[in-house]
Amino acid sequence: MGKEVYEKLKEYSKTYQSDIALFTQKLIQTPSISGEEKAVAELYMAEMEKVGFDEVFRDDMGNIVGLINGTQEGPTIMYNSHMDHVSPGDIGNWEGYDPYGGQIDTCLIDNADKTSRENTLCIHGRAASDVKGGAATQIYAGALLVRLKKEGYPLKGTYMFTGVVQEEPAEMVGMLHLVDKTFKEKGLDYDAMVSSEASSLKLYCGHRGRIEFLITVYGRTSHGSAPWLGINAIYKSLKVIEKLKDELYPSLPKDEDLGQSSISLNIIECSPGALSIVPDKCMLSIDRRTIPGETVAGAMAQIQEILDEIAYNDPEFKAEVKVKTALETSYTGVQYDIQKVMAPWKIDRDHPFVESAKEALEGIGEEVKYGYWDFGTDASKTAGIDFKPTIGYSPMQEQYAHTPYDKVRIDYMVRAMAGNAAIFISAGEKEGSIFGALKF
Ligand SMILES: [Zn+2]
Numbered sequence: 001m002g003k004e005v006y007e008k009l010k011e012y013s014k015t016y017q018s019d020i021a022l023f024t025q026k027l028i029q030t031p032s033i034s035g036e037e038k039a040v041a042e043l044y045m046a047e048m049e050k051v052g053f054d055e056v057f058r059d060d061m062g063n064i065v066g067l068i069n070g071t072q073e074g075p076t077i078m079y080n081s082h083m084d085h086v087s088p089g090d091i092g093n094w095e096g097y098d099p100y101g102g103q104i105d106t107c108l109i110d111n112a113d114k115t116s117r118e119n120t121l122c123i124h125g126r127a128a129s130d131v132k133g134g135a136a137t138q139i140y141a142g143a144l145l146v147r148l149k150k151e152g153y154p155l156k157g158t159y160m161f162t163g164v165v166q167e168e169p170a171e172m173v174g175m176l177h178l179v180d181k182t183f184k185e186k187g188l189d190y191d192a193m194v195s196s197e198a199s200s201l202k203l204y205c206g207h208r209g210r211i212e213f214l215i216t217v218y219g220r221t222s223h224g225s226a227p228w229l230g231i232n233a234i235y236k237s238l239k240v241i242e243k244l245k246d247e248l249y250p251s252l253p254k255d256e257d258l259g260q261s262s263i264s265l266n267i268i269e270c271s272p273g274a275l276s277i278v279p280d281k282c283m284l285s286i287d288r289r290t291i292p293g294e295t296v297a298g299a300m301a302q303i304q305e306i307l308d309e310i311a312y313n314d315p316e317f318k319a320e321v322k323v324k325t326a327l328e329t330s331y332t333g334v335q336y337d338i339q340k341v342m343a344p345w346k347i348d349r350d351h352p353f354v355e356s357a358k359e360a361l362e363g364i365g366e367e368v369k370y371g372y373w374d375f376g377t378d379a380s381k382t383a384g385i386d387f388k389p390t391i392g393y394s395p396m397q398e399q400y401a402h403t404p405y406d407k408v409r410i411d412y413m414v415r416a417m418a419g420n421a422a423i424f425i426s427a428g429e430k431e432g433s434i435f436g437a438l439k440f
Contacts, residue, residue, distance in 0.1 A: 045058065
């Protein structure tokens with residue numbers, strides 16, 4: 001039974017090659033910068049209705065949900081994509097491609113392992129690799145399942161596609177609203193999540209977390225011609241910068257899979273910011289990456305300790321640290337004033353959900369490899385906060401995301417279409433629960 005269905009998925013996926021390519025082109029031709037996802041949301045909804053999802057709806061924030069009900073009891077697997085993307089940047093860098101053209105051509109592109117380059121059909125344009133190519137693949141995996149169901153195959157569980165707003169600003173407002181508010185209101189839940197973020201056909205098993213801190217160091221203004229009368233907040237910041245870089249950073253912990261935690265001072269601002277005035281405020285914006293086991297409070301305490309130590313030796317020194325916040329407004333007008341925090345997470349390769357996904361991919365003839373993202377994703381909600389089994393599986397390749405070389409391989413989309421459907425079927429076929437809460 002198992003083998004037969006996997007063969008069918010492989011065979012059927014190939015028949016949808018031109019449909020999925022055309023749909024991805026349409027998605028790319030519909031710009032959807034964060035906060036402006038309305039038009040693309042409508043495209044996603046229309047396509048899900050077209051391929052036969054049983055229920056499709058949009059929530060008050062503008063997130064979309066599509067459901068395919070199985071014919072038998074089973075798990076709900078959420079396939080998640082974000083609908084927004086970053087700016088194309090300078091059009092001059094796009095090597096002749098229109099970032100919103102969705103052009104298809106044969107071009108030289110990396111293989112999954114980045115060991116060689118191959119000439120193959122690609123779709124070009126902003127978000128092809130982050131994440132419109134992956135989102136289209138998840139929707140067409142649904143089309144495969146609908147077809148199997150129509151043929152009488154007993155489908156176990158619920159296939160759920162979710163398209164969320166505003167992933168790129170990295171506070172997860174869309175994802176948090178969807179899971180914590182919309183799901184609760186609708187009586188929906190999920191057992192596991194598959195993210196479409198770029199994974200080069202590998203199973204991705206985690207990423208570091210992220211916290212944005214703002215340190216403000218205080219001084220006192222004086223005339224720029226008489227600096228000895230003031231307290232220069234920039235000079236007072238020097239010790240802080242030195243200690244962050246030379247003491248705190250080297251002492252940060254390391255995870256065997258995700259790498260070392262890091263801290264990076266990325267913006268320095270001062271005020272009043274006029275050449276004739278000694279500044280009385282210096283603001284340091286910090287990008288802090290965390291590994292499982294680290295907390296926001298813990299990471300903040302490390303910085304506070306440095307500030308306290310400097311203040312102990314310098315009665316003039318005054319500073320404070322806080323987590324940065326951002327005000328985000330969705331295209332429907334829903335607003336969140338939210339802390340800039342994303343939780344770290346990882347799932348063991350021998351977690352039963354990962355093993356089930358591995359069997360599925362082997363079932364369709366794929367060689368299974370694993371990886372971890374350098375960047376953060378909305379999986380911080382499902383895995384990092386909700387501790388639900390979560391994996392990344394996608395035809396898109398990380399090295400093209402956010403670049404002017406943004407593109408996706410059509411051959412990989414077809415393979416991942418079958419792969420996503422196989423992962424769903426494999427999870428439904430398992431005896432007993434394979435959805436144990438994540439521990440880290
Ligand atoms: Zn991105």
